[in-house]
Amino acid sequence: MYDKAQVACETALTYDNNFEEAYYLLGEACKKNDRERAISNYRKAINIDNNYQLAWQGLGRELVANIAIMDEGIEALKKAILMDDKDGWAKIFLANALWRIGKINEADKQYQSALKAFPEYPKFREFYNEFLKRKDRTKLTN
Numbered sequence: 001m002y003d004k005a006q007v008a009c010e011t012a013l014t015y016d017n018n019f020e021e022a023y024y025l026l027g028e029a030c031k032k033n034d035r036e037r038a039i040s041n042y043r044k045a046i047n048i049d050n051n052y053q054l055a056w057q058g059l060g061r062e063l064v065a066n067i068a069i070m071d072e073g074i075e076a077l078k079k080a081i082l083m084d085d086k087d088g089w090a091k092i093f094l095a096n097a098l099w100r101i102g103k104i105n106e107a108d109k110q111y112q113s114a115l116k117a118f119p120e121y122p123k124f125r126e127f128y129n130e131f132l133k134r135k136d137r138t139k140l141t142n
Contacts, residue, residue, distance in 0.1 A: 005029035020048040024055045031062060038062050056080035057090045064097035073097060088117035092127060104135055 009026035012019055027041035042059035045052050057080040063073025077094040080087055095110035111128040118124050 002029045002032060018048055020045040020052055020055070023048070024052060024058065027055070027058050027062075031058070035062050035065065051083065053080050053083040053087070056083065057087060057093070060090065061093045064093060064100075067100075070097060070101060086117050088114040088121065088124060091117060092124060095127075095131070099131060099135070107131065108135070 006026060006029045009022045009029060012022040013026070016022075023041045023045035027038040027045065030041060031038040039059060039062050042055045042062065045055035046059065049055070056076050060073045060076030060078075060080055063069045063076055065073075074094065074097050077090050077097065080090040081094065084090070091110045091114035095107045095114060098104075098107035098110060108131070111124075111131055115124050115128060
């Protein structure tokens with residue numbers, strides 16, 4: 001389905017290359033197979049609409065996966081959270097990134113904030129419990 005979604009977004013962009021949502025959705029469709037292309041499309045969406053909160057979240061999520069650009073990803077996620085303080089996913093992504101770079105207290109606050117944003121989502125409790133078990137570690141391991 002991702003291939004079909006990419007084609008649909010690319011088709012939409014042939015009609016209107018200033019359609020920020022098509023760039024965002026193209027980023028979502030590309031994220032599994034081509035992180036760089038996903039990042040590029042999130043950036044295009046943001047360049048068209050600097051207040052596109054989900055594009056900031058997507059950009060941050062993809063950037064924090066690469067330690068070399070972790071700081072930029074953290075800033076993108078913080079911007080997404082400033083735009084929507086109830087975005088539990090941005091908070092979880094931020095918490096994981098902060099934990100990964102050893103900012104344990106900040107990570108803890110973000111995990112707790114994510115739980116408040118999505119109290120009904122059991123996965124967030126699982127993520128936080130894993131953090132509590134291993135929070136002294138600065139690198140996530142599988």
